[in-house]
Amino acid sequence: MKKTFYAGLLFFTLVSFGVYYNDNFEKRIVEKLEAYDSKNYPEKVYVHTDKPYYSLDESIWFTGYLVNGVSHLxxxxxxxxxxxxINEQDSIVGSKKLFINKISSPGDFKIDKKWQPGKYLLRAYTNEMRNDDPSFFFQKEITVMGTANEEEVNNEESKEAATNQDEKDTNxxxxxxxxxxxxxxxxxxxxLTNKVALKIKNRxxxxxxxxxxxxxNNDNKIFSFTTTKFxxxxxxxxxxxxxxxxxxxxINGSEERYPLPKSLHKGYTISTSNIGTKIGLNVSSNMEEGLKGSILVAHQRGKLLYRKVTTSNKDNYHINFPTSKLDDGIIHITLFDPQGNPVSERLIYVENPENNLTVDIEHDKKKLGTREKVTLQITPKDNQGKxxxxxxxxxxxxxxxxxQNNFVENIKTYLLLNSDLRGEIKNPGYFFEIPNDPKRRYLLDLMMMTHGWRRFSWQSLLDENQPSRDFKPERGIFIKGKTKNLKKPYDYRSTATRLTFMGKSIHQEAQQSDSLGNFTYGPFIFFDQVPTLIEARLYDFKSEKSKNRNVVILLDNETGTPPEISRKDLLQTTVSDDAQLEAYLKVSKYINQVNLEYEQQMQLLDEVVVVGKKKTELEKRNEEFDSRTMHGYSDxxxxxxxxTGAESMTIFDLLLGIAxxxxxGTSVSIRGGGSPKFMLDGMPIDSTFVESLSGMDIDFIDVLQGADAAVYSNSGNGVIALYSRLGSNISSKNVKRKPGIMxxxxxxxxxxxEFYAPDHINGFEEMSKADIRTTLHWEPNLTTKIDQPTEISFFTSDTRGDFIIEVQGISETGMPIHSISTMTVK
Incomplete structure (x- = not known):
């Protein structure tokens, strides 16, 4: 007979004869963790931006990092x-697809001066990450400020509102x-002696x-405590x-009472101590059999570190873990009872002094002046100076x-801390500002006690029926589609297909589409836009048969609908200090004034009044559609x-709504006339071919009659122009189609x-124009070598004062790097 044990969220089925063997369960845990570490690991992404906030008409410069979520390689x-x-209305206003050959890739967004100021969301992910909870995406908030004049008005309104609020809040x-x-x-x-962490959620x-x-319960005082930072x-x-x-x-003389969780009569506890160089671990139980049959497992981000099966009935044991051989980051310790149920867990943060990387930055000059060329030598080093x-x-x-705000998120705090914990840790940089500081280690340990591991649960890891992962890792660009008969029976069918890239050098591939007409070319690696040709033939490309070209090619959308937008667990990189924002606005106003004066000097014109209207999203979409048609816009x-539900509708269902x-049935007329002319992407098609299409295949439909239809031949009864959906990697402009070719x-x-770096020696414009930059220099892709420092050169601006040099990145061994230093221009 088989017997099933249930505890908490986990179900484990016993082996034959009703006995659960610890060695089987131990083997299962090891196999699952090893598989997670080697092939089922999650991916993490991080985006380093040149600064935390911007004004309209500036550029956001960034570098995206993509790593293995376990090893950080x-x-x-x-x-x-x-x-x-993404703007505050949850509309995607900018999207970049980056190819990451090594570990990082640069990118940028130009902030349109017509955009609305506000708190924008910067989001990054891989297609494979879409199989998991969107909370694992990289997301951070970026404040975009308006023009200086607008902000001054807003600031005055905010101050007035704050004053009014102060008056209201006297009580x-x-x-x-x-x-x-x-x-x-x-x-x-x-x-059993228990340590208990408490957390006050009110900021x-x-x-x-x-x-x-x-x-x-008898009002006997047991223990006193005092809350600390956070x-x-x-x-x-x-x-x-x-x-x-x-x-x-x-609270100011008033006692607030909070009941503690009720204690269990029987159970297990894990108690730890972390002194930096080693971690002490004490495991206890008051069960009748003590710890006999229990299994202790420790892993770091899914990589198995330690396991112990207790075979005696002792009720406690102690273990010391030296940290000298461990990577930095969170260790997840779980104790399983003899039935395989997780009964006690503890998170511990390891900060190994051996892993402390620094960045040496040497200047070629002891004193820096304005508009001077600077050369920096950048050398990341380990704790031994290598x-x-x-x-x-x-x-x-x-x-x-x-x-500079040293407490905000950076690549080190994100990869080692916030990306693995349930719930966000505010001001994570505080815990890393002073390496191996006992006070901060103590506070971070309290954070470990008040947060949970979120990358996986033991239930999901040990479940044999893993959910399907529908989103596949992308290794390049694919061009996919279907081939379909242009004549009866209008079904999807297998045809000969051929893809040709008409770039600097011509690249051509051919394949047979499958029985359902599907074809897939790729993965390809190319940048920007490449003129492309797709051809299809019913028989083959050598056949001279007149019907050989009677094929319609329909392209698929490669990535589909973007992921749902959620603003939970955002990285708050925005400052709330009004003085800081006002300082930035003051500089931005001056830069705008300098640019305006320079433009006026370069081009003096008579006054011209231009009246413009900001285009709506609908107008932009119609312009995009109009560019695909011969007739332009259709009302x-x-x-x-x-x-809603258009994907499952026929073309005739969609036409019912047009005046x-x-x-x-399948008979169509425009204002009582004869049968109109049907066209697909500018190509005439048999009217009955329309029966084989659905809303899933079509982007939009234009109905034309009279003079509007006259641009097409034989259009006396009007024209119904259908335009197919195009893949996300297809430029919708200038798409041309003929039978069997697209x-x-x-x-x-x-x-x-490329980041704008003025040359104050050879540049012409810079001679007559003031040079003021909030980001003095941005270097998105620095690869350091083992045998020599990496050099970069740039010019200082007209600004005197201190400048922050912030370096972020990853070592070849998977250690995140974050370094802050300064330089002074006099």
């Missing part, structure tokens, strides 16, 4: 990263703290201390059977305009994306613009 799955800029009362309790290991257990209490104490606190308790406990916190091969990006910013246009079009411009990977 180059991922062997995906070579493609999608980076999107303000301190809120009751929202407190949560987190016993170490997960549960309070009777007669108002994160920078002040609160005093409290623990009492039992609203965190700690106390120790040994619960007694049949007793309950309450935390009392003093050069480390790395991929880096570097931003140099004016500290007066963009003051009788049906767009399938505007109709003046009569539809009876030509267009294929969209390749994005090529980043």
């Amino acid at each position: 180059k991922s062997k799955k995906s070579y493609v990263m999608h980076v999107e800029l 303000y009362t301190i809120p009751r703290p929202d407190v949560s309790f987190h016993p170490e290991g997960g549960y309070l257990i009777d007669n 108002a209490f994160h920078e002040q201390t609160l005093d409290g104490f623990i009492v039992d 609203g965190l606190g700690l106390f120790v308790i040994t619960p007694e059977p049949n007793k309950t406990y309450t935390a009392i916190i003093d 050069t480390v091969v790395s991929s880096l990006s570097m931003a140099i910013r004016d500290m007066q305009a963009v003051p 009788k246009r049906v767009v399938t994306e505007d109709i 003046g079009v009569q539809v009876s 030509d267009f411009k294929a969209e390749g990977f994005y090529t980043a613009r």
